[in-house]
Each structure stands twice: as structure tokens, then as C-alpha cells.
Amino acid sequence: MTDEDRITDGAVSGKSDPVLRVDGLRKAFGGLQVTDDVDLEVERGSITGLIGPNGAGKSTLFNLVSGFYEPDGGSVYVNDTEVTGREPHAVADAGLVRTFQTPRKLEGMTVREAMLVGPQHQTGESVFSIFTNRSQVLAEERANLEQAMQTLERFEIAEFADTPATELSGGQMKLVELARATMTEPDVLLLDEPVAGVNPTLANKLKGFIRDINDEGITVLLIEHDMGFIMDLADPIVVLDQGRVLVEGAPDAVRTDDRVVDAYLGGPLDE
Known part of the structure; x- marks a missing residue:
């Protein structure tokens, strides 16, 4: 064709x-x-x-x-x-x-924190879950943080993880x-x-x-x-x-x- x-x-x-x-x-x-x-x-x-x-x-x-x-x-x-x-x-x-x-x-956030806004359907989004499923919330937070850092490394911007987003x-x-x-x-x-x-x-x-x-x-x-x-x-x-x-x-x-x-x-x- x-x-x-x-x-x-x-x-x-x-x-x-x-x-x-x-x-x-x-x-x-x-x-x-x-x-x-x-x-x-x-x-x-x-x-x-x-x-x-x-x-x-x-x-x-x-x-x-x-x-x-x-x-x-x-x-x-x-x-x-x-x-x-x-x-x-x-x-x-x-x-x-x-x-x-x-x-x-995102005002008031570091790059790492801004990245953590992304994942969908986080258990910790519910206040009730923070008290009833604390172990699951913590496990998800650890997994999301690891994924965020891996993603920043992949896009070659891991060095900015602790930089306020407004300074980029x-x-x-x-x-x-x-x-x-x-x-x-x-x-x-x-x-x-x-x-x-x-x-x-x-x-x-x-x-x-x-x-x-x-x-x-x-x-x-x-x-x-x-x-x-x-x-x-x-x-x-x-x-x-x-x-x-x-x-x-x-x-x-x-x-x-x-x-x-x-x-x-x-x-x-x-x-």
C-alpha cells in the first residue's frame, strides 16, 4: 500500500x-x-x-x-x-x-511527592482504610515509592527527586x-x-x-x-x-x- x-x-x-x-x-x-x-x-x-x-x-x-x-x-x-x-x-x-x-x-511538593499523585485506586485514599487496613496501605505506599523512583531513573530525572516541583x-x-x-x-x-x-x-x-x-x-x-x-x-x-x-x-x-x-x-x- x-x-x-x-x-x-x-x-x-x-x-x-x-x-x-x-x-x-x-x-x-x-x-x-x-x-x-x-x-x-x-x-x-x-x-x-x-x-x-x-x-x-x-x-x-x-x-x-x-x-x-x-x-x-x-x-x-x-x-x-x-x-x-x-x-x-x-x-x-x-x-x-x-x-x-x-x-x-504542583505547589508545595517535591518531584517524588508529585510522582506519587499518579497511581490510581490507592487504598490510602480512604481515611477509613488508613485505620482498618494499615498494613496494606503501608505496603502500597512502599510499592508506589519504589515505582516512582524507578520511573524517575528511567526518565533520567532521579537527581531531582527531592527538588521542589516549582523549581524545575x-x-x-x-x-x-x-x-x-x-x-x-x-x-x-x-x-x-x-x-x-x-x-x-x-x-x-x-x-x-x-x-x-x-x-x-x-x-x-x-x-x-x-x-x-x-x-x-x-x-x-x-x-x-x-x-x-x-x-x-x-x-x-x-x-x-x-x-x-x-x-x-x-x-x-x-x-
């Missing part, structure tokens, strides 16, 4: 095993329709890229899917479970976790946020511009980490304005324009599609 054969108008539907499915998703702010009947499927095990010009509705789509915005219409399914309009923690329970373009620095650079916080997201063991991870504002060396390191976690079974859907980065990492690429899915296909086919070029103000996509 050639790259030309692998591009379609709108999003490809009917994937064999979609971990995330969006049907007819709509959201308007005032008189501005930001997402307009978006249909999207993300195949389990893929690294899917989401691109589009500024104002295309990419971050809004992420906010709708992950529960930070409530849609005006349409539906969202994670692992065939409808999560439309649910709170972010409930969407995370269903298997979908996201990061943010500007990482959130933007690039260091990108690594911490990615590491913290993996602590939840999601089925699908949404990455919002993971290399925005970072140097090329760190961008390459992040690319390697994203490939590694994908190889281990985490499906990835990412937004990125760095065309060279996303075209090298993701397949398929979905193009959003004016709140709708314009095309979906292989990177080379998307890069040269006239409709995509026109959407980017009539100029070629930067590499």
Missing part, C-alpha cells in the same frame, strides 16, 4: 481495535464553533499525531475528550466505555490520561509530567505539545521515551507543532482544520496533500 493510498477525507472509521472513539463531538464558545462534529478513532497500540493550524480546535478536542470541558454534543468512548462529560478522574479511571502544553507545577525548568517539568502520567498505567495517553519550548537534544530524548512507552503497550495521541518531530514519530497523522477532521493518513501523504498545505495558509509544512 502506497502513502497515497493511505490518506482519506476526514477520519478513518471502523478501525479494528480503537482504544479511543469520538463521535460527532461539538463545542462552541459564544458564537464560535471550535469543534464541529468531530469523528475520530485511535487504534490501540498506535502513535497517532494530531496537527492543524492555530485555532483548529486541537487543544479544545483534548479538553473535551479528557473531561476538562463538557461537550455541547457528541460522545466519547474509551475502551468501549462512554465517558462523555465525565470528570477527568473518571476518564482516567476508564484508561485515558493527558498531559498539558504547559506542565502544571520547563524542559525538566516536561519529563516529570510524562513520567508521572506513566505511573497511572493508562491505556491511552494524550500528549499536548510535548516538545514545545524544549531544545533539540531534549526533544530527541522525549521522542525516544514516547516510543519506549508505546512499545510497552501505551497508545499515544499527541498534538505537536514541530512537523519534523511529529512526522518522524507518528503514523497515522490526523489533520484538524476549522474544528473538523480534514484528512487522515500516513505522514508523507499528509505532508504533501494540497488540502493540508492550503490549511496551513497556503505554504508547505515546515520540517
Whole structure:
């Protein structure tokens, strides 16, 4: 199959095993329709890229899917479970976790403590369990702490374990946020511009980490304005324009599609 054969108008539907499915998703702010009947499927095990010009509705789509915005219409399914309009923690329970373009620095926490926010369904979250299942709570805390340190070492940021999260650079916080997201063991991870504002060396390191976690079974859907980065990492690429899915296909086919070029103000996509 050639790259030309692998591009379609709108999003490809009917994937064999979609971990995330969006049907007819709509959201308007005032008189501005930001997402307009978006249909999207993300195949389990893929690294899917989401691109589009500024104002295309990419971050809004992420906010709708992950529960930070409530849609005006349409539906969202994670692992065939409808999560439309649910709170972010409930969407995370269903298997979908996201990061943010500007990482959130947790006030008053060290990096190690921030990492421990990640694991889901901890017994110690219940005050009652602290008294009735103290041994289990302590065992879970030890296991989570060990996992947190192993994860920090894996992402090459263990040296910052005792550093207040507010003292990290933007690039260091990108690594911490990615590491913290993996602590939840999601089925699908949404990455919002993971290399925005970072140097090329760190961008390459992040690319390697994203490939590694994908190889281990985490499906990835990412937004990125760095065309060279996303075209090298993701397949398929979905193009959003004016709140709708314009095309979906292989990177080379998307890069040269006239409709995509026109959407980017009539100029070629930067590499």
C-alpha cells in the first residue's frame, strides 16, 4: 500500500481495535464553533499525531475528550466505555490520561511527592482504610515509592527527586509530567505539545521515551507543532482544520496533500 493510498477525507472509521472513539463531538464558545462534529478513532497500540493550524480546535478536542470541558454534543468512548462529560478522574479511571502544553507545577511538593499523585485506586485514599487496613496501605505506599523512583531513573530525572516541583525548568517539568502520567498505567495517553519550548537534544530524548512507552503497550495521541518531530514519530497523522477532521493518513501523504498545505495558509509544512 502506497502513502497515497493511505490518506482519506476526514477520519478513518471502523478501525479494528480503537482504544479511543469520538463521535460527532461539538463545542462552541459564544458564537464560535471550535469543534464541529468531530469523528475520530485511535487504534490501540498506535502513535497517532494530531496537527492543524492555530485555532483548529486541537487543544479544545483534548479538553473535551479528557473531561476538562463538557461537550455541547457528541460522545466519547474509551475502551468501549462512554465517558462523555465525565470528570477527568473518571476518564482516567476508564484508561485515558493527558498531559498539558504547559506542565502544571504542583505547589508545595517535591518531584517524588508529585510522582506519587499518579497511581490510581490507592487504598490510602480512604481515611477509613488508613485505620482498618494499615498494613496494606503501608505496603502500597512502599510499592508506589519504589515505582516512582524507578520511573524517575528511567526518565533520567532521579537527581531531582527531592527538588521542589516549582523549581524545575520547563524542559525538566516536561519529563516529570510524562513520567508521572506513566505511573497511572493508562491505556491511552494524550500528549499536548510535548516538545514545545524544549531544545533539540531534549526533544530527541522525549521522542525516544514516547516510543519506549508505546512499545510497552501505551497508545499515544499527541498534538505537536514541530512537523519534523511529529512526522518522524507518528503514523497515522490526523489533520484538524476549522474544528473538523480534514484528512487522515500516513505522514508523507499528509505532508504533501494540497488540502493540508492550503490549511496551513497556503505554504508547505515546515520540517
